[in-house]
Amino acid sequence: MNLGFEYPWVLLGLGLCLLPIWRIGAVANPYPWLAILPIDPLSLAISALIRLLGGLAIGGLILGLAGAYLQEQQVERIGHGAHIVMLLDRSNSMDNTFAGKTPETQGEESKASAARRLLNQFVDQRAHDLIGIAAYSTSPLFVLPLTENKAAIHAAIDATALPALAYTNVSKGLSMALEFFDSRPVTGSRIVLLVSDGAAVIDPDSEAALRELFKQRQVSLYWVFLRTANSPGLFEMPDDPRDDNAQAMPERYLHLFFNSLHIPYQAYEAETPGALQQAIDDINRLENRPLHYVERIPKQDLSTRCYAWAAAMLLGLLGLKLCETRP
Amino acid sequence: MSIAPNFKDYRFCLLAAALLSLSVVFFHPQTSAQVSLYRLVFVVDITRSMNTEDYQLDKQPVSRLQFVKHALRQELLKLPCGSQVGLGVFTERRSTLLFEPIEVCSGFAEIDAALAALDWRMAWAADSRIASGLLSTLEMLQGKDQNLVFFSDGQEAPPPNPRYKPDLSALKDKVAGVIIGVGGDQLAPIPKFDAKGQRQGFYKPEDVPHRSSFGESDLNPEKIQGYDARNAPFGSEAASGDEHMSRLHESYLRQLAAESGLQYRRLTDADSLDQALQQAAFAKPGTHTVDSSWRYAGLALLFLVMVYLK
Numbered sequence: 001m002n003l004g005f006e007y008p009w010v011l012l013g014l015g016l017c018l019l020p021i022w023r024i025g026a027v028a029n030p031y032p033w034l035a036i037l038p039i040d041p042l043s044l045a046i047s048a049l050i051r052l053l054g055g056l057a058i059g060g061l062i063l064g065l066a067g068a069y070l071q072e073q074q075v076e077r078i079g080h081g082a083h084i085v086m087l088l089d090r091s092n093s094m095d096n097t098f099a100g101k102t103p104e105t106q107g108e109e110s111k112a113s114a115a116r117r118l119l120n121q122f123v124d125q126r127a128h129d130l131i132g133i134a135a136y137s138t139s140p141l142f143v144l145p146l147t148e149n150k151a152a153i154h155a156a157i158d159a160t161a162l163p164a165l166a167y168t169n170v171s172k173g174l175s176m177a178l179e180f181f182d183s184r185p186v187t188g189s190r191i192v193l194l195v196s197d198g199a200a201v202i203d204p205d206s207e208a209a210l211r212e213l214f215k216q217r218q219v220s221l222y223w224v225f226l227r228t229a230n231s232p233g234l235f236e237m238p239d240d241p242r243d244d245n246a247q248a249m250p251e252r253y254l255h256l257f258f259n260s261l262h263i264p265y266q267a268y269e270a271e272t273p274g275a276l277q278q279a280i281d282d283i284n285r286l287e288n289r290p291l292h293y294v295e296r297i298p299k300q301d302l303s304t305r306c307y308a309w310a311a312a313m314l315l316g317l318l319g320l321k322l323c324e325t326r327p
Numbered sequence: 328m329s330i331a332p333n334f335k336d337y338r339f340c341l342l343a344a345a346l347l348s349l350s351v352v353f354f355h356p357q358t359s360a361q362v363s364l365y366r367l368v369f370v371v372d373i374t375r376s377m378n379t380e381d382y383q384l385d386k387q388p389v390s391r392l393q394f395v396k397h398a399l400r401q402e403l404l405k406l407p408c409g410s411q412v413g414l415g416v417f418t419e420r421r422s423t424l425l426f427e428p429i430e431v432c433s434g435f436a437e438i439d440a441a442l443a444a445l446d447w448r449m450a451w452a453a454d455s456r457i458a459s460g461l462l463s464t465l466e467m468l469q470g471k472d473q474n475l476v477f478f479s480d481g482q483e484a485p486p487p488n489p490r491y492k493p494d495l496s497a498l499k500d501k502v503a504g505v506i507i508g509v510g511g512d513q514l515a516p517i518p519k520f521d522a523k524g525q526r527q528g529f530y531k532p533e534d535v536p537h538r539s540s541f542g543e544s545d546l547n548p549e550k551i552q553g554y555d556a557r558n559a560p561f562g563s564e565a566a567s568g569d570e571h572m573s574r575l576h577e578s579y580l581r582q583l584a585a586e587s588g589l590q591y592r593r594l595t596d597a598d599s600l601d602q603a604l605q606q607a608a609f610a611k612p613g614t615h616t617v618d619s620s621w622r623y624a625g626l627a628l629l630f631l632v633m634v635y636l637k
Contacts, residue, residue, distance in 0.1 A: 016628075019635040025338060054635065061349075061628040065621055090423070135425075138451040141416070142444035143425045144437050152437045155413070156426035307352045307624055314346045314631070321339045326332050 004299075006067025013062040020054030027324055053316050060310030064303040073297040080288040081128035082189035083146055086119065087177040088135045088160055089168060089196035111226045112160055115195050119157050122280045123150060128293050132180045135160070136173025146180055168198050170254065171206035178213040188291025190219045191283070197226040199254040201247060211261060220264035220287070224279045225251065227271050234267050338634050345630035352620040360617050363610035365406055366472060368413040370422045370464050371395055372479040372509070373447045374455035375530075376573040378518045379480070381511035390518075391509045392447060394594070395478050399442050401597040402604060408432035409613050413473065414441055419452035420459035428473060448524060455484040458493045461506075461583055465498040474609045475504030475589065481576030482510075485536040486568075490545040500588035505603055508593045510575030517573050530571040537568035 005011065024047060031037070123131060132146035133156045143156045177192045202210070214221070227233055234255040238244050245253075258265045268279035333339055371377075373392060382394035389397070403412065411428030429438055457479055468475055516529035544561050548554045553563025577593070584591040592603035 013628075016632060019632060023635040023637075025634040027336065027338075054631070057631060058628065061624055061631065064352075064624050065628065067621075139449055141423075141425060141449050142446075143441060145440040147437050149429075149434050149437055152426065152429045152434045155429045159413075159415075159424040159426045303620070303624075304352070307349060307620070310624075310627070311346060311349050311353075314342060314349065314627075318339070318342050318346060321336070321342055322333050324333055324336070 002071035002073070003302075004069050004071045006069065008066060010062060010066035013065070014059060016062065017055040017059045019058065020051040024050055025054060026050070026321075027326055029326070050317070050320055053313050053320070057310045057313035057317065060306045060313060064306035064310065066303075068302040068306055070300040070302060072299045075297060077293055078290055079128040079293055080188075081126060081130075081291040081293065082191050082287045082289070083130045083132075083181065083184065083187075083291075084126070084191045084193055084287075085132045085134060085146070085177045085180045086157075087173050087192055087194045087196075088115070088133065088157075089170075089173075089194075089198070090135045090137045090141070090160065111197050111228075115224075115226065116157055116160055118277055118280055119195070120154055122284070123153050123157070125284060128291060130293075132177075133157070134173060134176045134180070136169060136176070138169050140169075140172045140176035142176060146184065168196065168200045170194075170196065170200050171202040171210060174210055175206070175213060178210075178217050178219060181217045181219060185292070186218055188293075189287040189289045190217065191287055192219050192221050193283070194221065194223045195226070196223070197228060199225075199250040201250050202254065202257060207257065214261050214263050218263075221258055221261075221266070222279065222283055223255070223258065223265070223267045225267060225269050227269050233269055235269070341630045341634045345627040345634075348623050348630065349627040351623040356619045356623065357616045358619045359614045362407055362409070362613050362615040363605070363607075364613035365410040365412075365604065365609055366428050366474060366611060367406075367411070367476050367604060367609070368415060368424070368428065368468060368473045368504075369399060369476045370415040370417050370478065371399075371445055372418070372455070372457070372460075372477075373416045373445065373450050374418050374482075374484065375447060375450075375453070375519075376455065376480055376482040376484065376517055377509070378447055378520075379510065379515045379573045380518065381513070381515045381574075391480055392445065395507075395509055396442050396445055398594060398597045398600045400439055402600055403431055403435060403438060403442070405601050405605070406431045409615070412438055414438065414445075415464070415467075416445065416449055417457075417460040417464065417477070417479070418450035419454045420456035421463035422460050422467065424467065447520075453484075455482065456487075457481060457483050457579075458487065458495070458583060461587060462493045462495055462498065465495070465502050465587060468504075469498060469501040472611075473502075475502050476604060477504065477506045477589070478509050478594070479506065479580065480510040480573060481508060481580040481583075482570075482573050483576075483579075484570065485539045486570060487579075488539040488541065488545055491539075491542055495583070495586040498587060502587075502589070503608060505590040505592055506580050506584045507600065507603060508575050508577050508580050508591065510573065512574055512577075514569055514572035514574045517571065532567065532569075532571050535571045537566040537570045540566075 130146040130148055131153050133143040133153065135141040135143055144152055147153065174192070174194070181190055225234055232238070232249050232251060234251050236249075236252065238249060243249065255267055258267070266282070270279060371392070377392040377395075378390045380388040380390050382389050382391060384394065384397060406412065408431065410431050412431050413424060413426055413428040415422050415424040425441060431438065461477060464475060464477060519527045519530050519534070521527050538561065540561055542560070544551060548556070551562035553559055575593070581591045592599065594600055
């Protein structure tokens with residue numbers, strides 16, 4: 001039991017519980033000689049009961065006034081869910097539509113806003129997940145740690161509505177996303193959800209570092225590639241073999257790199273908002289391994305119960321008061 | 328024997344009054360109190376000059392950025408529950424938001440972690456065009472019910488050319504907020520880091536541009552040594568200066584604040600930040616319901632104690 005009090009100093013008032021011992025709080029009837037009265041166990045018991053009721057009523061009131069509560073408790077539970085780090089691309093091209101144009105007419109949705117809408121829905125569907133957010137452009141931006149605070153996650157996803165930044169440096173972004181799992185117990189699924197509309201060449205140094213990180217952290221990777229119409233896709237082979245290199249087709253090569261990591265990896269080529277929905281549905285379906293999670297039971301107020309207790313005692317006293325006899 | 332006389336007994340009346348008073352508690356009486364809530368968006372300059380170590384924490388020199396982070400984390404504890412805080416960073420010529428305002432009490436751990444993670448290496452480009460950055464921030468926040476808190480040391484890199492000053496007048500008074508000047512009055516060296524984040528001494532005069540060399544000079548061409556309109560619009564002499572050192576450019580920030588209709592305050596310690604932020608101009612009325620059942624329970628206690636007094 002972790003009992004706590006909002007105003008512990010009020011507990012000093014518990015001294016008042018002794019009042020009924022000093023006075024019984026009943027009408028005193030004159031009697032010629034008290035010593036003549038025989039000792040009556042029943043009377044003594046009733047007298048003790050009356051005093052006890054009074055003391056308990058005062059005690060209940062004092063505990064209620066002191067604001068008794070049960071402290072917040074953490075209960076470990078097992079559910080289904082994942083630790084998800086969303087790695088969001090903030091490069092310029094995310095502000096365009098899937099057709100590669102600036103959104104003009106109503107009803108046209110930029111890639112960023114489509115991603116935002118769907119990610120917000122996704123977050124609401126995942127009840128027990130811890131979700132962290134990182135963003136990247138030329139450099140990685142730490143946004144939110146792994147958290148269950150849904151309001152905060154929505155606030156961070158909504159902030160991507162603002163104009164995007166500079167270029168795409170996916171390797172730094174990935175290393176930051178993997179750092180989120182440092183010093184976290186391995187439980188449930190660990191997911192990096194990369195949402196981007198392009199890729200960049202990963203230099204050999206960071207490639208080696210990433211390989212190691214992915215292996216150590218036991219992370220599965222989902223890449224939602226928001227493909228713009230007519231841009232080279234992940235699975236496309238170039239017409240001209242001379243174009244088959246990382247500079248000309250960074251997306252294809254990044255995909256090959258992810259495949260070579262030997263981790264659970266799934267790529268989605270989303271050319272319309274509907275395809276992005278498909279990717280999110282898949283994650284919902286696949287990534288539901290048993291997860292140890294800590295459920296917080298919020299602080300429970302006990303003062304109302306104390307008052308109810310005191311009220312019951314008062315009711316008893318009132319009843320007894322009606323039984324009093326008078327001379 | 329009748330119980331009728333008992334109804335007239337003063338102790339009975341006191342007990343009944345106590346019970347009556349206590350029964351009010353079960354209807355959850357509440358009073359609402361007016362409180363000042365805040366909706367602030369912190370935008371922190373993360374350009375290199377913010378690494379200058381001219382603040383002290385626990386007698387250790389710390390960089391301006393670290394001090395700003397420290398002051399902000401302290402401030403989080405001081406803001407009343409129900410207030411909201413958003414966070415953004417500024418570098419190059421614009422700023423970006425990391426998250427929209429989050430409620431400070433329920434989101435304390437998250438905001439605190441995001442503040443702790445602020446780093447100059449988040450910068451996506453290396454210029455420091457503060458006036459443009461302020462303009463983009465104001466554009467971003469206009470029409471939202473949020474107050475801007477913009478932290479900067481006012482050191483533009485390269486130095487501003489008044490001829491190409493961004494025009495803030497269109498956004499003047501559109502966003503209420505405050506520019507917080509960060510840094511000391513004395514010139515201090517700016518630490519230099521390599522690509523891996525290792526410290527490599529300080530910036531030297533030859534490392535930084537000492538004047539803007541874009542477009543035309545704002546000076547009268549006749550005053551410029553070796554002026555040539557096409558080949559040397561800034562003259563033939565190499566610029567020299569102390570741009571490799573940094574201090575708080577307070578007059579420049581004051582000027583920006585005046586042009587954009589923001590206030591200007593200076594960051595000296597965590598309390599100065601609290602005074603700058605928790606001011607009436609930024610307060611938004613909020614109601615806070617207070618449980619007032621203690622009054623009725625207290626009254627009941629009073630009645631009950633009186634039963635035993637005589």
